[in-house]
Amino acid sequence: MKILVTGGAGFIGSNIVDGFIENGHDVIVVDNFSHGNKNNINKKARVYNIDIRDKDLYKVFEKEKPEVVCHHAAQISVPKSIDNPIEDADINIIGSLNLLECCRIYGVKKVTYPASAAIFGEPQYLPVDESHPLDMMCGYGITKHTIEHYLETYSKLYGIKYTVMRYSNVYGPRQDSTGEGGVVAIFCENMLENKVPLIFGDGTQTRDFVFVKDVVNANIIALTDLNNGIYNVATDTKISVNELFNTVNILLDKNMRPIYKEERKGDIKHSYMTYNKINKECGWEPKYSLEEGLKQTINYYVSKKHE
Ligand SMILES: NC(=O)c1ccc[n+]([C@@H]2O[C@H](COP(=O)([O-])OP(=O)(O)OC[C@H]3O[C@@H](n4cnc5c(N)ncnc54)[C@H](O)[C@@H]3O)[C@@H](O)[C@H]2O)c1
Incomplete structure (x- = not known):
């Protein structure tokens, strides 16, 4: 399967890239290296140093025509999302929309996406399940959750499948x-x-605390299964x-x-x-x-x- 991983130079994304390649997939990485590291990237992946907000992203899709997009690029800092909510929304919402538009135009079949426990605020009950009420206390929670809505809508409008995985604290x-x-x-x-x-x-x-290799396994399963749903990926x-x-x-x-x-x-x-x-x-x-x-x-x- 041809898979494009955004944020593939980062902590979780690069571990997922390794997992996909070990499973015989053809992997393309898109990352602007604002936080990721070149040394993290598996040598078998093709790498594009590009911002997910950039219009040139369309050229990458036109050339590579990925079947699945695993979208891990994001502004991940809660304090930064409070200090600069515009930049946070620009990367996490507008950047993700730019990516989803590429998916629509170039016929991507599925998008997998990590949301976050940051959308729940102080839990009303434990353990938190997927139906727990949301209470976002920072821009980061809002921007991560907003894309869950867009994924559902793109699925209804254009038939692009999706899996949302709400990770707990990955290490x-x-x-x-x-x-x-x-x-x-x-x-x-x-x-x-x-x-x-x-x-x-x-x-x-x-x-x-969920170990990154367990998160990688969930992402491998999500390539083909877990269609059109939201799932916690955690340890209880x-x-x-x-x-x-x-x-x-x-x-x-x-x-x-x-x-x-x-x-x-x-x-x-x-x-x-x-x-x-x-x-x-x-x-x-x-x-x-x-x-x-x-x-x-x-x-x-x-x-x-x-x-
Ligand atoms: N770490 C956690 O515990 C955790 C928990 C829940 C969800 N997540 C989500 O998982 C994903 C990966 O998180 P991580 O901890 O590996 O973070 P990370 O910062 O290590 O990885 C993010 C990658 O995205 C890249 N990036 C950032 N902005 C970009 C842009 N505009 N264009 C292209 N690339 C860009 C960075 O350079 C980096 O390589 C994020 O979407 C995050 O919200 C992480």
Whole structure:
């Protein structure tokens, strides 16, 4: 299958590109390298250094004629979406629309798309399911959710299939410490450099950490299945920031004590998501325990340090 991956130089996108290529697919990457890294990209992929808002994107589609588009390019910073909501909307909404127009004109059969737990705000009940009420507290949540509507509409109007995957906090190799949910990256990178990481609040806040290779598997399934639906991709497990700190501490054989700082305004206290729906439809479930995922992640940061 010919697949175009936007954001294929980024953390999640580049892992997905590897997964698609390992499964024998022909992969094209579109990325403007505003956050991604050339070294992340699989050598077997064809790469276009282009912004998803650019009109030249049409030329890429005309030349490559992809069957599926896996759309991971985005402005991913919550604080940036609050400081500069116009830029956030320009990339995440207008850029995505430019891409969808290319899909319509050049006959793309399916678009897969990652939304985010940022659309739920402080959960009203746990675990969060796909019907949980939305409560967006930042531009990023709004822009990610808006595209869910466009995908549904493009499917009704033009028959382009779609799969929306609402990831919880993704972690793993190639994440940098500035990404959304980058707490794992921050803990690993800091501790490896013998810097004590900060914890905002008392560390009892919980998150749902899903390993990137499990996310890759969901994206491989979504190439052909999970048509025209919205699915949580998560672990249904709550891990406190203190637990995460201790696990990384033990795996790295350090003996650090966290430095606690004042809680950040607007931070959600508890969030984890059920994956029942995707599991019932195609059997997807997370295969990597936190410990196994963290071991692979730490190995990555160790080898990066020695490059
Ligand atoms: N990391 C998470 O926990 C998480 C959770 C939910 C959803 N997501 C979504 O997954 C996707 C990938 O996130 P990530 O963590 O890998 O982020 P990332 O920043 O590592 O990857 C995004 C990629 O998009 C590229 N990009 C940004 N703006 C672009 C533009 N205008 N044109 C072309 N390329 C552009 C960047 O250069 C980067 O390579 C995003 O859509 C994000 O919203 C991530």
